[in-house]
Every structure is written in C-alpha cells, then in structure tokens.
Amino acid sequence: MATTTARSPRKSAETDEASTRDRILDVALQSFAELGFDGASTRAIASLAGVNQGLIPYYFGTKDALWREAVDRAFARLGEAVGVSVQEAADGSSGERLAVLIRRYIRFVAEHPEFVMMMNEEGKRDGERMQWITDTHVRPIFEIMTRLFEGARDEGVLPTEIGVPHFHYLFVGATAALFHQAHECRRLFGVEPTDPRVVENHADAVVRLFLGDPELGRAPRDPQETA
Template sequence: MSTPNKTDGQVIELDTLNESSQRERVLASALEVFSREGFEGASTRQIAAGADCNHAMIRYYFGSKDELWRAAVSFLFERSDRELSVDDAMRTALLTGERKAFEDWIRRYVGYCARHPDHARIMVQASIRDDERLAWAAGEYIKRQHSEMRPVLFAMMDKGVLPRFETTLHAGYILVAACQMLFTLAPEVRLLHGVDVTDPEVIARHADTVIAMMLR
C-alpha cells in the first residue's frame, strides 16, 4: 500500500479546482440563459453549450433543471453579497444617515448592476412566472436583503437625505429600479441611443444621475 506523496496531493487539488471551475462555468451559463429565456424557455442543452461542457454534466452536478435554477440563483445572491458587502465603518455611516456613505453605496450598486445585468433580468423573469421558485428565492435571499436595506432608507429619511415616506416600499423599489434599468435594458439602449452601457464613463454618469435625482 503506497503512502500519498506531494505529487498525489497536487493531482487531487488540481482535480478539485478543475471540477470547481467547471461547475462555476455551468452556473454562469445558466444565469445568462435563464435571464434571457426564462425558466420555461431555457434548455439544459443551451446551458451546457454556453459552459462548453457535455450535456450529461448538468445532470451530474445538479440533477434537474429546477435544481440548476436554484443553484444559479444561490450563486447570484452569494455574488451580490460578496461584491456589495460593507465594512463596519460604512455600515455605521449608512445606519446613521451619512449622505456620503449612501452616495458611495449607490455608486457601488450601479457598478454591480452594470457588471451583472443577469441579476435583475432573472428576477424579473421569476416574478412574471410567480411560482414556487420565486417564493423560494424570496424566502432564502430577497427578504433578508430588503430587511437589511430598510433601516438604511429610514436613516436617510431622518437626516433629510431622502424625502420622508411612511414606508420604504416605494422609495426602495424606485431606487433599485433607477440603478438597474439602464443595464437591464442594455440592448434597447444600444438600439435607440447607440450607447454601450458597459462603458465606464456611462456607468459613472448613470450613478451621478441617480444620486442627483433621488437624493436631496
């Protein structure tokens, strides 16, 4: 019986990395296809082609299209949590209504929307269907994100950074839509205005415009 050596460990690690990379390619392809076609219109063969893998790998990694959708949405929200996370100092600034911190957060969120238009698109598709997948996503991720944002919006209202409303419902959705929509509708924007919304200057101007229109 042989004893595992350094080479054995390297081979195992490489195999693990390859498998992780393959799985992430499938998830990235799934987000793109689901966000464009919706759950019903998407096919696992399209997703496999986008990930440059054998169709059988979808079943190997995820079992079914429904399980793949849930894994892709989990990947999406984990990505947003990671890219939009704030440190303790910024969290305190947001919760005490500091305008500069809120402006910085809006710029970060606009940047996220520009990089990942699939986020808004896939959730719009899920809302149109209004089925158990939306209920699952709301329970697992969306309610938490809304509950985390609510005290920030109220703090900004208290400091006069945002207009005062009885609830955060309308202000929250208006703010999110203002940040997202240019990138969600990127093909329309390109056709009507000849603008590439991935241009860093366009992204920066959009953030400036959201801040100027929404904040006092």
C-alpha cells in the same frame, strides 16, 4: 430525486480541475436570465459550457436544482461586491452610506446585468422560484435597506412623504433599467451602457435624484477600501 449526488466544491488537488461545474453554473445564470427558466434548455447550457447535456443531471440532479445553485452564486457575488451588511455597520451618516451602496450596486449591475434580468424574470410571476428568492435572498437585504432608508429620511436627505415600498421600487427600477434594457438602449440611443463613463454618470444621476447631493458617496470605488 433525493439522489442529488452533490460534489464537494473543494476538489482540485492539482491546478484547476473542479471548474466544469462552475462553468456550467455561470452559463446557466446567464441563460436563465436571458431566456427565462423555460426558454433556457439544459442542452444549450451544456453546449455553451462545452460539455454534454448528460452532465447536468449528473451534477445538479434537476434543472430546478441547477437554477437554485446559479441564483445562490449570483447573490453571493452581489454580497461580495456591495457588502450590504458590512456597509450598514460602517460609520458616516445614513445618507452617505446609502450613497456608497447605490454606487456599488450600480457598478455591480453594470457588470452583471444577468443579475437584474434574473430577478425581473422571476419577480413577475407568483411561482415557487419567486417565493424562494424573496424569502431566501431578498428579505434579509431589504431589511437592511429599509433601516438605511429610514435613517436617511430622519436625517432629512430623503423626502418623508414617500413610503418605504415606493422607495424600494423607485430605487431598484431607476437603478437597473439602463442595464437591463441594454440592447434596447444601444439600438435606441446608440449609447453603450457598459461604458465606464456611462455607468458613473448613471450613478451620479441616481444619487442626485434621490439624495440631492451628487458628491455623496463619491470616494470609495471598491468595497475593500472602506473595510
């Protein structure tokens, strides 16, 4: 159990040798998101990664440890793409910074629907995995978002009558549902949620809905542009 046999991430002396482990992690996140922890079998994950099932215990020890590493990677990518902590320190009004965050987050979710699928998958159950995600990854982000919500409320761009928990779930729900339910959306509306125009329209809609001004946060397309 304690013999996790952790590999050092820096292993590729030649070209790209250490990619098997990463490939497994990528398909694992996708599989866990789509099928849930129980529904995703390590055999199927290994097969999708083009390797044998025996490699998964070898690299990660247990299925649970594999899941944890896959989730860590997902949040690392979210951090890079959205830059919550960086954006908090940026200049501009809270409303403007919130709008930038909303737009970046929507683009991230559009590109990585598996992130929201995984979050919804675990957030609905009261198990160890939900508690671990909440304590390890969600709470730090939520604290920054709360300050931003309250700042925007003080500026008068967010209605004061709506409490922070309501804002939080109104926001994450309204933002992600289109991309989480992508297959349903295609069948029901014939709309492709990953279409860049659809993504930008959704970002505009969310900013308009919450902040009123649809021009807010329009400029920066990339996290690096404001850094």
